Amino acid sequence: MSTKRAAALALINALSNVCQIYTPYLYYDSAAPRYIAAFCFNIAMLVMSVCFATVIRIVLGRLNKKLDEEEGTHLASNQTQQMENEEHGLPGQAISQGFRFLL
Known part of the structure; x- marks a missing residue:
């Protein structure tokens, strides 16, 4: 399971930096000084992030x-139950130790 988490973190970091590649191309010189299309795109991405x-x-x-x-x-002490919980997104062994996600 630690390999899945490590791969997920690597993917998240890679995708979070992709915007730095295409963002400068949204600000055309002909659209200055208001850059309406770029700002609309930024607002759309902000709304998507909030969702x-x-x-x-x-x-x-x-x-x-x-x-x-x-x-x-x-049930949480059973090895098969722990593995099943991990497959459903719950930390298997940590359940018996009172783990909760921070909200």
């Missing part, structure tokens, strides 16, 4: 509720 952040907050909130429901049960 993604909201979706992630909802998903992590649901995972926290799932963790709360499983707390106190002995």
Whole structure:
């Protein structure tokens, strides 16, 4: 599982830096000084980021509720249950130690 997390972090970092490649090409000299198309694109990306952040907050909130429901049960100590939890985005071994996602 640590390899999946490491690959995910590498992909996130790579994609977050892609915007530095194409962003300067949005600001045409002919569009100066207002750059309406570039600013509209920036606003659209900002709205998309807010939507993604909201979706992630909802998903992590649901995972926290799932963790709360499983707390106190002995299912989390079972090795197969831990692996199944990890496949569904829950940290398998950390569940028994009271792990929760920060919101």
